[in-house]
């Protein structure tokens with residue numbers, strides 16, 4: 001049996017794991033990054049259908065505006081110049097449509113512009129709109145961790161952490177359409193307004209109000225940039241390998257880990273960027289109190305997506321990048337109710353790609369969907385699903401195709417479906433326990449699990465630890481890495497790179 005020594009092991013090579021591994025290496029440590037899947041990147045990795053690229057779990061993001069949180073994190077990692085944002089600035093680049101009435105609301109880029117636009121749409125609600133944006137700004141300003149220079153061991157808790165988004169919206173206005181639009185970005189974290197705190201909603205949305213951007217080459221651009229930096233800074237990335245169990249446990253700390261390859265690796269500390277329910281499987285049961293296990297097991301999944309991928313043919317419109325959210329009703333709670341039946345929101349992401357020198361308009365359409373919907377087939381694996389599942393998938397795909405085509409009918413465009421994926425597809429492809437898009441559901445008053453686990457030199461980061469989306473997942477890794485790394489070197493790195 002081979003034996004290796006490293007300073008730190010990072011488990012999971014999604015955006016959280018890649019961020020943690022590179023940060024540790026930049027503070028001078030020897031890092032081993034382990035990935036269970038055959039390729040790195042987790043949700044960031046693109047896939048191809050007939051040579052056409054599609055995104056798995058990274059389509060667009062906020063945080064790229066001047067001094068935005070994502071820009072700052074990329075600067076610290078030394079990757080800022082390797083990632084090319086493509087800002088969605090067109091007049092109709094980010095639209096919300098109520099399907100029943102056909103009303104369309106455009107969200108321009110920029111908080112001030114959006115506020116003014118919503119006040120034009122809802123002249124009776126000027127004060128409510130003003131106050132909503134004041135509250136979002138106030139929460140983000142008071143959350144020091146949202147400035148990487150002041151990154152702390154945990155997120156500051158504010159009064160708004162104990163108020164649901166729904167409570168705040170109800171206090172602001174009785175206008176149901178406005179409430180639905182103000183909670184419209186909940187599709188970017190997969191929890192209903194009645195469940196998520198106003199504070200976490202604000203932290204997730206502020207960046208998206210400032211600017212919405214795709215990235216040239218999508219998540220693959222991030223993976224390429226990280227891999228290059230790993231080679232430069234000595235991060236060893238191994239795919240198809242995980243931790244079997246921790247060994248040499250003394251005084252609540254592990255001294256080494258047995259890998260699934262049979263090798264033993266000695267380490268100082270390990271960061272698991274996994275779903276908390278998966279992470280605790282690696283902690284010896286006798287080190288965990290029943291109340292702790294119960295807390296972790298009671299986390300519920302966020303929404304996942306039933307997704308349909310294809311191309312838009314015959315469009316008369318100019319080629320463009322846009323996000324259209326179709327809402328079948330003006331009730332975000334209903335659209336994100338796990339027990340819902342019938343249509344939910346449909347987020348249509350239109351993108352321009354060049355394939356073999358030809359321009360192609362790709363469309364990815366996402367309908368929120370909870371694991372309950374596919375529970376009957378949860379025991380099946382890709383390629384071996386029963387006919388009932390195939391019929392379910394065909395039915396859902398056809399309904400989504402109809403809704404996309406209805407939206408583009410005026411432009412003489414047709415949506416040609418190339419493939420589709422259920423939450424089970426995402427579960428199996430991304431090695432997640434349930435196929436949810438954003439890990440655990442964010443709930444008011446819920447304490448997510450972040451940082452030190454009952455094995456004192458094993459830490460948890462990742463999208464379920466703090467906030468989902470690539471910004472939230474990266475932030476969780478900054479917070480946890482700061483706790484693990486040499487403080488002086490970590491702080492120097494931030495100071496040097498952000499000034």
Ligand SMILES: Cc1cc2nc3c(=O)[nH]c(=O)nc-3n(C[C@H](O)[C@H](O)[C@H](O)COP(=O)(O)OP(=O)(O)OC[C@H]3O[C@@H](n4cnc5c(N)ncnc54)[C@H](O)[C@@H]3O)c2cc1C
Pocket residue numbers: 011012013014015016017034035036037040041042043044056057058059060061241242243273274278305307366426429430431432436437438461462463464468469470471473
């Ligand atoms: C359909 C969809 C659309 C989305 N759209 C967006 C979007 O447009 N913008 C945005 O910001 N966010 C989006 N998200 C959310 C975003 O992808 C996630 O919040 C983020 O990528 C999570 O990163 P992570 O590193 O925490 O987890 P992951 O990307 O899931 O990475 C975890 C990694 O750990 C690996 N792993 C699991 N178990 C083990 C193990 N035992 N040992 C070793 N490795 C293991 C997995 O294979 C995976 O590579 C979307 C998600 C989905 C599913």
